[in-house]
Amino acid sequence: MRPFQYLAPFPSFRYLAPKSVGELLDSLEVGGEGSVVIAGGTDLMMALKERTTTPDAVIDISRLGRELGGIRKGGGALRIGALTTFAEIEASQLVDRFAEALKTAAANVGTLQIRNLATIGGNLATASPAGDSAPPLIALGARVKILSRSGERTVPVESFFRGVKKNALLRGEVVAEVALPAREGVSSAWARGAVRNENALSTVSVAVSASIANGRFGESRVALGAVAPTPMLAEKSSKLMTEGDATAEKAEEVAALAAEEARPITDIRASAAYRKRLVFVLTRRLIAGLLSEAGAA
Ligand SMILES: Cc1cc2nc3c(=O)[nH]c(=O)nc-3n(C[C@H](O)[C@H](O)[C@H](O)COP(=O)(O)OP(=O)(O)OC[C@H]3O[C@@H](n4cnc5c(N)ncnc54)[C@H](O)[C@@H]3O)c2cc1C
Structure with a gap:
């Protein structure tokens, strides 16, 4: 410039x-x-x-809120219109109930002024590796609904990103909605490391979702931001956690594997080695939080 x-x-x-x-x-x-x-x-x-x-x-498209905005539950899913702002997400009781990780991430985006304007559709379409809505949405198994003159299609959030600032939208397509399974008994959490508490891009962000019953994790997902060209599902860590013992030892193992799966770069905000360490620390902390919430640790 x-x-x-x-x-x-x-x-x-x-x-x-x-x-x-x-x-x-x-x-x-x-x-x-x-x-x-x-x-x-x-x-x-x-x-x-x-x-x-x-x-x-x-x-x-900012005046199309009636068609492309709002948060509702329908067809077993929590549906969030593309034009929903982070301030609306943060304040939503439905998001609080079914997508706590997303609520926490939304509350940490930018400043109040930014959260009043910034939309979830714009956050996804921008396709920044550090976009804060992506890891919680990936951890919660969300799909992006895409509209065009020829109809609609949906893609898992993790497949929507095609590279730094590159998304899966084709000519004539627009993001209409993001939808995630509205399941009782699934807990989720998000955390990030950043150079300041407010109004800073995430150096690393992590989101985890899991159900916990009878001393074991049910289906679990670990998602990472700012440690690869795109936000990513940490597949091996998610697999290791799913059906595993709901213990602090398992949390440590999953966190170590998530750090291995991360592919960070060194840039102005942090070194690659620091980012990997942060993935480990945040992942372990988030899983420990889910365990203590469930009374399992
Ligand atoms: C000071 C500041 C602080 C910030 N802090 C954070 C932060 O902490 N975390 C974070 O994740 N982001 C942060 N951001 C980035 C930004 O606020 C978000 O990415 C925001 O969610 C973008 O949404 P928007 O509605 O403003 O998008 P716009 O700016 O309107 O659009 C962004 C891009 O998405 C496309 N687009 C928008 N909506 C759609 C749609 N429905 N379908 C298809 N394409 C669409 C546009 O064409 C454009 O390419 C910050 C930005 C600023 C300026």
Whole structure:
């Protein structure tokens, strides 16, 4: 970026504000590669200022909250519309009941001002390796619902990411919703390490979900953020935890394997070795928390 780039006017683009999802899908189809969607704008405005995006048209979906927003339970799933903000997620009783890890992550995104604007759909579509909604959603087995003129499809959140800032959306597609199984008895937790407590990108984030009964873990998932080009499901750790003894020793083993599975880089925020250590510490701490909540440790 050139000095004083932030003071330069944006290159011009067309601004479209569809009044329905039908109109949105038409606009996306007609606009093609040169069109981008804007929801809360917390990432896109930065990209426009930095000229990493120079669209011909910006399609504002922020007024489609009736169709693309809201949190509800339906068909055995907790459904969160793409336009739901992190402030709404943090305040939702349904999220508190079925997706505690997501609630904690939402409460830690940016600042209050950011959480009032930033949407979950935008957080996923940005596809940052450090996006904070992804690990809890992956740990909770969530799927992304994608809409286009030719219909809808869903993909597991872990398959939605295709690389740093690359997602699985094809031309004409938009994120409509994210849905996760609404199961009683499944506990989940999220934690991150960052250089400051507030308004900092995660150096590492970890989310864990599990049911615990009769001294054993049921189906369990461990997900990691900021330690690979994309947020990831730690498959081997999840397998080791599932059906394992619900003990502190197992938590230690799972955490050690999660650190092995992480593929971090060294950058301005932390070294790769520090990140691996943090994965171990956070994973062990989260599982220990689930155990003590269940009265198992
Ligand atoms: C000061 C600051 C602090 C931040 N802190 C954090 C943090 O702690 N944790 C964190 O994870 N993030 C953080 N962020 C990043 C950001 O707030 C989130 O990624 C946010 O959730 C993006 O949502 P949005 O609605 O603002 O997206 P927008 O900026 O509107 O869009 C982002 C991208 O997603 C696309 N998009 C948006 N909605 C859709 C949709 N429904 N379908 C398809 N594509 C779509 C846009 O075209 C664009 O490419 C921070 C940002 C700032 C500026």
